[in-house]
Amino acid sequence: MNKRTKLKDIADQLGISITTVYRALNNKSDINEETKRKILDLANELEYRPNSLAISLRKNKMIPLVGVILPIINHYFFATVLKGIMSNAHLHNSLIIAGESLQDPTKEKRILDQFMDQGVSGIIMAPARNSNFEKNIIPLLHKRTPIVIIDRMYDHYKGNYVLTDDYGGGYKATQHLLDNGYKRIAHIGSTDDKSIGTERRKGYVAALNDAGIFPKEEYIILSDIDNPDTTIEKGYEAAAILFKLKNPPDAVFAVTDDIAIGVIEYAKENNIFIPEELGIVGFSNSKMSNYIRPRLTTVEQNGFKMGQLAFDYFSKASSSYGEVFQKTFDLDLIIRESSLGKK
């Protein structure tokens, strides 16, 4: 394995200076065409490849580099958040260095460290499901690293964030089912008590309570929805449990569109008519929700806007110390067929 050629190798072989070689390879002026040709030929032969490390070091370019960490990169919502971040980053000539925590706080921490070592100017992140804020995120604040949190909250966090009103979304969804005549409204949520699912569940409970209803424990099924590739199956399984109850529900508010779709799957296979026998509301307004039959009523979550705003906040936070930027997006219900009401 012969070593990688550098400018000096070419210079030595041709008996000229490094600078001249440099000029030839970078289309600089002050060089003879003949010399240039010889240099380019030799560079070609020796397969010269510039050392980007040395270049960056010399140029002192630790460019505007923003670290973005998301739990699942090929999840539509998060991918769209990333798209939103990028769209604004592009306008500011910022570069995005991306990582996927796969909902693993340890991995998340590792990525954060890598990013900081790499010299990112700050972090925009949607924390992992049960991310350790104290260990992973708070230390960054102490180091005055600009950071914007997306989509998930932690009680003692007082920094910048862009959230959605998950509580309100859960409330609206449940209220909507009540308004459409459903009485026995079940909920399929996430096992994780730190997830945003908790807020949606609280909204669900609150809406029921406000209507004088106190949901039975058996109507609330918590499911492990860590793996996005199996979420639909989890919805299916949860539905199976619900419909084996003595007194099955007549509506389901699912914490996720995918879960809701799993429920629809189950209902179809078991000849349970939607929305006549079963009303369903999901969460996210995923692409699929509009094309499954019946079309799924869902709560809209605009990832693109959230991403854009997150980058804006990041920008501001980077240039002004002390100031804090926070926003909670209201969520709108998108009413479609799956919750049209009982016959």
Next chain:
Amino acid sequence: MNKRTKLKDIADQLGISITTVYRALNNKSDINEETKRKILDLANELEYRPNSLAISLRKNKMIPLVGVILPIINHYFFATVLKGIMSNAHLHNSLIIAGESLQDPTKEKRILDQFMDQGVSGIIMAPARNSNFEKNIIPLLHKRTPIVIIDRMYDHYKGNYVLTDDYGGGYKATQHLLDNGYKRIAHIGSTDDKSIGTERRKGYVAALNDAGIFPKEEYIILSDIDNPDTTIEKGYEAAAILFKLKNPPDAVFAVTDDIAIGVIEYAKENNIFIPEELGIVGFSNSKMSNYIRPRLTTVEQNGFKMGQLAFDYFSKASSSYGEVFQKTFDLDLIIRESSLGKK
């Protein structure tokens, strides 16, 4: 806006040498505990972070920063490719800097330049629809930047790539429709003649020809599918055109699952029964394809594997000069309800 602290800053403030500071910060021997403490304290206060560029340069280790450019970041296939790239990058302690070209060659070029300026060690990219290889990609080869192309090809490109056999996929899909008794097989493709759609269309034509059929021009509809948010609508519109023909087709091979779903939409609204009256095959095995009714027969494209391999190739290309790595993945047909054959 104060500059990033370096060893020299700490050394100067304490009136000691850089080497001593280095020793303190790296747990080396030959240092007094008292001195060490002072250095660590100051380093903490000044928020010292080692310059990874300088470290890697001195240690002769390439910095593991890979630029990834994709046409559409929140498209499931591309997002999954990204996930695959990341999964392997993670194993190699590589970092991913990501950009979205939005199918715009100008933007693509700009991102490439930004990435090179930032000192990425190379590029993995799925070129934009009508990317200008000569202008955007070939120059990188001349600079000996390691590069791996995904998903799209250009005749004169002789470098590393990871492709799918789109021609074969189109052939298989069409053949499958023929095998199931469909005779008048239409195709909805992409307007862009440089896109992968062309290969799929060629496969379609070839399969028909091999069966002694020469498709009418009116059975091939090309649609502008640039915007992923409207692709389904485009499929719907194309179907509308097809079914207003005097002699409408009895099957459609769509260049994309989303297009196929648009066709299904149209069929449902117009009481055209699938698969009895109309067979449909899509392309991509998108998540949705398995949950739309009827379930969509489609050609599987394993983005995750492609991403992983792309990173592997990138790794190899970075350390071995001259060698070229190329792979074309065979595509499997996933047979579901939408093409079960005529009654």
Next chain:
DNA sequence: TAAGTTTCCGTAAACGTTTACGTAAATTTC
């Protein structure tokens, strides 16, 4: 107390590229 041993720190040269500056030789200008 002279010689040997630690302890602690500094000097200077790398890593590969970029760039300000300098300067012979060749060319142009008047």
Next chain:
DNA sequence: GAAATTTACGTAAACGTTTACGGAAACTTA
């Protein structure tokens, strides 16, 4: 044909970290 300009190169010092080497001062040993 002397002066001014241009052409085509070279020198050396950066960028921030690492490391081989050397050497005073403090401490030990006989």
